[in-house]
Amino acid sequence: MEKSLVVKSGSLTESRRKFLEKAGSTLVLSTLGAAFFTSCSSTDDSDPTTPPGNSSSGITISGNTITINLSIQTGLNTSGSWLLIENARTLVANVNGAFVALTSVCTHSGCSDNWTFGSNRFTCNCHGSVFDPSGRVLNGPASAPLQQFTTQVSAGNLVVFK
Numbered sequence: 569m570e571k572s573l574v575v576k577s578g579s580l581t582e583s584r585r586k587f588l589e590k591a592g593s594t595l596v597l598s599t600l601g602a603a604f605f606t607s608c609s610s611t612d613d614s615d616p617t618t619p620p621g622n623s624s625s626g627i628t629i630s631g632n633t634i635t636i637n638l639s640i641q642t643g644l645n646t647s648g649s650w651l652l653i654e655n656a657r658t659l660v661a662n663v664n665g666a667f668v669a670l671t672s673v674c675t676h677s678g679c680s681d682n683w684t685f686g687s688n689r690f691t692c693n694c695h696g697s698v699f700d701p702s703g704r705v706l707n708g709p710a711s712a713p714l715q716q717f718t719t720q721v722s723a724g725n726l727v728v729f730k
């Protein structure tokens with residue numbers, strides 16, 4: 569039986585992004601970002617979340633390859649948008665028009681499902697480690713980088729090679 573796909577996604581609206589930029593503090597950004605992503609509804613600032621299954625989500629996991637149909641996961645076409653594909657333990661984000669993919673298994677103590685993304689930074693909300701889009705540690709307690717995966721756009725799909 570096929571396991572249902574668990575996906576979280578998000579993106580900041582222009583007004584929310586500008587507000588956060590004006591706040592001007594990394595601490596404020598990560599704090600508000602965490603609260604924002606855990607409290608907003610699907611009609612607020614995030615793109616459609618938690619698609620129920622592979623066929624409707626446009627996301628297919630096959631071995632070490634993840635294929636994301638960008639005409640279904642349209643939110644990912646916007647810079648600042650991101651996905652956490654829990655089943656594949658993978659983070660995907662659009663960073664200034666380029667796609668990045670990283671493991672979602674935090675190098676601090678292994679949390680894999682409690683992430684937010686904002687201002688081009690991934691935050692593991694288990695203990696607050698912050699990583700840049702290439703997986704490098706910006707703030708601990710994690711000390712090792714996240715593994716980065718290769719991405720490729722082909723025929724309207726974003727393909728992630730783990």
Ligand code: FES
Binds near residue numbers: 692
């Ligand atoms: S598990 Fe990610 S910061 Fe601790």
